[in-house]
Structures are given as C-alpha cells and as structure tokens.
Amino acid sequence: MSSYVIVGDGIAGATAAETICEEDSDADVTVITEEREPLYNRINIKEFAKGKMPEDFIRMHEKSWYEERDIDLRLNTNVWKIDPDEENVVLHDGEQIPYDKALLATGGTPRDLPVPHGDADGIHKFWTFVHSRRIRRDLENADDAVIVGAGLLGIDFAYALAENDVHGRYLMRGDRWWRYGLDEEGAEIIHDELRSVGVEPVFGEGVDRFEIDRLGQVEEVVGTTGERYPCDVAGVCIGLDLNTELTEGTDAEADEGILVDEYMRTDDPDIYAAGDVTEFHDVLIGERNINGSWDSAMGQGEIAAKNMVASERGDDLEEFSIVPKYSVSHFSMPFISLGSPTKGEEFAARRYDDKDYRRLAFKDGRLVGAVLIGNVRVVGQLTKVIQNGEKVEDRQDELLEEQIDLDAVAAD
Ligand SMILES: Cc1cc2nc3c(=O)[nH]c(=O)nc-3n(C[C@H](O)[C@H](O)[C@H](O)COP(=O)(O)OP(=O)(O)OC[C@H]3O[C@@H](n4cnc5c(N)ncnc54)[C@H](O)[C@@H]3O)c2cc1C
Structure with a gap:
C-alpha cells in the first residue's frame, strides 16, 4: 500500500486526493490544510462578498466526503516542513506523517501593500472564505471604498462594492485596467462598465499611505500623487506570493513558483506539485508558465495524482496540457x-x-x-x-x- 500526503485542500489538492482514490483503492491518503474548512469554491467567494450567494452554495466538500473515501483530512493544520531523508511531512505540532509520494498544492498568499498602516482595520485582502465574510460584513456599513490592483481579482472586489451600494474609487498605477491583457480600446469597455455601477477608475495613481482614526480603522488613502480618497474600506488585490517554502531542504526547486515538468514532477522524485503554486513546463507555449486559474489547478491536481500513482507502479506518465479559461461574469x-x-x-x-x-x-x-x-x-x-x-x-x-x-x- 502506498502513502500519499497532499498539502493544500484547494481545488488542486482535493482533485488530486479524489483521483488517487479512483486510481488506487488501497492508497493511504492524507490531506492537510491550514484552513478551517474543507474545499469550497474559491471562485464563488466573490458572489458571497457581493451578497448574491449563501454560504451553503460556496461549500464543495463536507467532512463526510473525505470519510467516505477513507481520506485522513487535517483541518487547521500547518505543514512546517518536508523531511525528504525520512520521507516525512512534519506538522506544526511536531507530528510526522510518512509518505511515499507528497504533493505540494499550496497555492499562494495575497500580498500586503508595504505602506504605512497597510494592515489597518478595514483594509482587506481577497483570497479565502474568511476574507470574503469579513469583506461582506464591512461593506454592509460602508459608504466609500478604494480598490488597489488593476487585475482580475480587483474587478471582483469592485463588483462586491457595487452590489453593496458602496461608492468606489479604483486606483490604477498605469493608464488602464489589466494592461498586460488588454490594450486601451479593450480596457475602455471595462472602464465604462465600472463607471456604470458606481466605481470610478483613477489612473496614474498608487498608494503612498493609509490614514487611520483613533481606533485604528482606515479612513483615508493618500495617493502617490498627493490626492486624498476617504474610505471606510479598502481592497488590496495586488497579486500572490506563491507558497514555495516547503521545497526548502528538499531537491525540489523553486523560482517564483515550484518548478515542475509537464508531468508535475519536481526535481525530487517523490515530491510533486500542482495548482497555482507551480511554475510548470507549459507544452503549449514551450516554456515555463504560471497560471492562476481554477481549470489549470484542477487539471494539474488530476495529472499529478495520476502520475504519482503511475510512478509508484512503474507505469507511463501523462502530460498536462490544457487551455485554461477564466471567465468574469460581473459585466453586462x-x-x-x-x-x-x-x-x-x-x-x-x-x-x-x-x-x-x-x-x-x-x-x-x-x-x-x-x-x-x-x-x-x-x-x-x-x-x-x-x-x-x-x-x-x-x-x-x-x-x-x-x-x-x-x-x-x-x-x-
Ligand atoms: C475571489 C477570487 C475569484 C477568482 N475567480 C476566478 C475565476 O473566475 N476563474 C478562475 O479560473 N480562477 C479564479 N480564481 C482563482 C482560482 O480560485 C485559483 O486559481 C484556484 O482556486 C487555485 O487553486 P489551488 O488549489 O492551486 O490553490 P488554493 O485554492 O490557494 O489552495 C491552496 C491551499 O493550501 C493551503 N496551504 C498553503 N500552505 C500550507 C501549509 N504549509 N500547510 C497547510 N496548508 C497550506 C492554503 O491555505 C490553501 O487552502 C479566483 C480566486 C479568487 C480568490
């Protein structure tokens, strides 16, 4: 019987666990997550923040889902390190879980804005269900908000404001939204959409600092131009730092993400990685790629699982090659x-x-x-x-x- 330990219970980790159970009914599978709840639909936490979807619709797996498959699920548990010599995953409390194959499906951590008062009350990141619940709570009592980060996640925050009738200013350092994906003409369509729901794009503007009240609550953003923007809430959506730390002390290598080939193998033969955290060899573009999308994370989790089982059995491996789609459903x-x-x-x-x-x-x-x-x-x-x-x-x-x-x- 082979033992598989999966770090992360996002869509990559949970898909991998399900696939291992399908491929090898005798497998011993452990899934470890530092989050307090089992897999939920990370995409739909934006609908929750908007007030459009109840909690039950966001959840994907109950604890019973893991029990039915005999998967040992560890919630609220941080993996401290991997010990490749002993082939153990070491938890924060010192417990060691042995593995034949380990999968790092650890995703990323949203970046803080490194400016004065960047962690004041009312300033939100947007990545977990816990974040989404806090955003919704704060938006219910807010009048004005500011968003920073002109990418796909910032737009989700913008529509959370709009749906909660909060006036928003969307600060963008460049001359348009998502300048890496769109030219001016394309971005203008999105700017018009934002204006039509009460979110005003402000170009050529960054954050110099946040001002707070006596209780430590954000009350104003001071822009890099010196302009001041009053706010009760601020959304910081400036990207992710990928959670690559667990490669330390192993032969697995990391650059921006954990380096894997098209089979999701790291340089350590017993450690695989999947999902947002990977910097994978993308056969479609012939170079390393990082792809933060649900489709890609799910596909990589499935391929990694199949290949971990296949390599335990000495079977052929399967290549990851999908064209991910990222849809935004807020617009008209x-x-x-x-x-x-x-x-x-x-x-x-x-x-x-x-x-x-x-x-x-x-x-x-x-x-x-x-x-x-x-x-x-x-x-x-x-x-x-x-x-x-x-x-x-x-x-x-x-x-x-x-x-x-x-x-x-x-x-x-
Ligand atoms: C608001 C929002 C909207 C989005 N909208 C879209 C969309 O429309 N379309 C789309 O394709 N994608 C969207 N995405 C992105 C998509 O959700 C992610 O790409 C995908 O969920 C990544 O899955 P993952 O399993 O790789 O990582 P994650 O879901 O981030 O899971 C990683 C897990 O590992 C845990 N972990 C990390 N380190 C440790 C450790 N040391 N010990 C224990 N646990 C650890 C983390 O806590 C986390 O639970 C959206 C994301 C957000 C936040």
Whole structure:
C-alpha cells in the first residue's frame, strides 16, 4: 500500500486526493490544510462578498466526503516542513506523517501593500472564505471604498462594492485596467462598465499611505500623487506570493513558483506539485508558465495524482496540457481570458462595437492566448488553434473575423 500526503485542500489538492482514490483503492491518503474548512469554491467567494450567494452554495466538500473515501483530512493544520531523508511531512505540532509520494498544492498568499498602516482595520485582502465574510460584513456599513490592483481579482472586489451600494474609487498605477491583457480600446469597455455601477477608475495613481482614526480603522488613502480618497474600506488585490517554502531542504526547486515538468514532477522524485503554486513546463507555449486559474489547478491536481500513482507502479506518465479559461461574469456582457494572453510577444485586436472586442496574443508565430469581450462564441475555435500549436501569425485577419472559419485559418 502506498502513502500519499497532499498539502493544500484547494481545488488542486482535493482533485488530486479524489483521483488517487479512483486510481488506487488501497492508497493511504492524507490531506492537510491550514484552513478551517474543507474545499469550497474559491471562485464563488466573490458572489458571497457581493451578497448574491449563501454560504451553503460556496461549500464543495463536507467532512463526510473525505470519510467516505477513507481520506485522513487535517483541518487547521500547518505543514512546517518536508523531511525528504525520512520521507516525512512534519506538522506544526511536531507530528510526522510518512509518505511515499507528497504533493505540494499550496497555492499562494495575497500580498500586503508595504505602506504605512497597510494592515489597518478595514483594509482587506481577497483570497479565502474568511476574507470574503469579513469583506461582506464591512461593506454592509460602508459608504466609500478604494480598490488597489488593476487585475482580475480587483474587478471582483469592485463588483462586491457595487452590489453593496458602496461608492468606489479604483486606483490604477498605469493608464488602464489589466494592461498586460488588454490594450486601451479593450480596457475602455471595462472602464465604462465600472463607471456604470458606481466605481470610478483613477489612473496614474498608487498608494503612498493609509490614514487611520483613533481606533485604528482606515479612513483615508493618500495617493502617490498627493490626492486624498476617504474610505471606510479598502481592497488590496495586488497579486500572490506563491507558497514555495516547503521545497526548502528538499531537491525540489523553486523560482517564483515550484518548478515542475509537464508531468508535475519536481526535481525530487517523490515530491510533486500542482495548482497555482507551480511554475510548470507549459507544452503549449514551450516554456515555463504560471497560471492562476481554477481549470489549470484542477487539471494539474488530476495529472499529478495520476502520475504519482503511475510512478509508484512503474507505469507511463501523462502530460498536462490544457487551455485554461477564466471567465468574469460581473459585466453586462461576457468576458473570457483564454490560454496565456499575457505571454504574447505580438498582439492583434479588434473592437467590433461598444461591448464587443477580441485581442489575440501570439508567440513564435503561434496563438497562445486571447481575451474575448462580448462575442465569446468563438472560444471553442480559438481553443483548438491554441492547442494545435500551428504557426498562424499570417492568419490574424481570419482569427479576428466575427465568426472564425477554422478551414480558412488552416488553409495554405
Ligand atoms: C475571489 C477570487 C475569484 C477568482 N475567480 C476566478 C475565476 O473566475 N476563474 C478562475 O479560473 N480562477 C479564479 N480564481 C482563482 C482560482 O480560485 C485559483 O486559481 C484556484 O482556486 C487555485 O487553486 P489551488 O488549489 O492551486 O490553490 P488554493 O485554492 O490557494 O489552495 C491552496 C491551499 O493550501 C493551503 N496551504 C498553503 N500552505 C500550507 C501549509 N504549509 N500547510 C497547510 N496548508 C497550506 C492554503 O491555505 C490553501 O487552502 C479566483 C480566486 C479568487 C480568490
């Protein structure tokens, strides 16, 4: 009987646990998480913060789900380190759990803003269910809020304000929202959407410091331009530091994320990694990639699990190769980020009307990602083009047609 220890009970870790049980009914599986609740839908905590979804709809697994599969679930438990010589996972209380294969599915930790009073009451990060409950509580009594971080997570915070009737100012250091994914024309569509729900984008503005009242509650943001923005709540959505620490003392290596190949193997033959925490060899773009999305985390968890079991048995391994989709559902029109739109070296974009836009990202002549606003019916065709990996740099016009004809894209 092989023992598998999984650190992290997010979608990557929980999917891995489920897959191991399916692949090897005799396996001894332990899942360890520092969170106080079993797997919930991290994507939907934004709907909870908006006040649109009750708690029960966010939960994915009850404790009984683990019991039914004979998985030893440890909640509120921090993994302190991995001891590769003894093949033990060491917990914060000193307990050691032996493994034949360990999976690091540890995700990331949202970054703090390193400015004076950056941790005052009323300043929120947005990553866990606990964060979401606090945000919702504070928004219920707020009038004004400020958001920092012009990316996909910041937009979730913006709509949490909007749905709670809180006036928002959205500070962006550059000249537009998500400048790595969109050009000015595409971003303008999103700026209009924000304004229409009472969130005002403020460009060329960062945070110099927060001002607090006598009780330590945030009351104002002082911008890097010197401008002051009163607020009862602030949302800091400036990205994640990936939780790579557990590779220390092992042969597994980490850069920004934990380095794994397309089979989710680290350099330590008994340690695998999956989900947001990985910096994986992406066969679709031919280089290392980091992908913070639900699809990718779930797919990596499944592949890592299959490969851990296969390697215990001496079987062939399976490669990870999916085109992730990240949908944003807050706007008055659909929005999808497909593949790796920020990895492009060359871009082609078209705006079809007020709320209809497409931007394509190419690398080495191949399509590697796209952002679709409005017409998302072409997602299937674009996914195929990314997956095929054919050189299509001279097919930009065909790929920007409102309806894509794949035969025309493939024609010589
Ligand atoms: C508000 C919000 C909205 C999002 N919206 C979308 C969306 O629309 N589409 C999309 O594709 N993605 C979205 N995402 C991103 C998506 O949720 C993540 O990419 C995905 O959940 C990552 O899963 P994971 O299992 O890799 O990591 P996580 O879910 O972060 O799980 C890692 C777990 O490991 C635990 N852990 C870490 N270190 C230790 C340790 N030493 N000991 C014990 N436990 C540890 C952590 O506490 C955590 O529970 C959103 C995320 C948020 C927060």
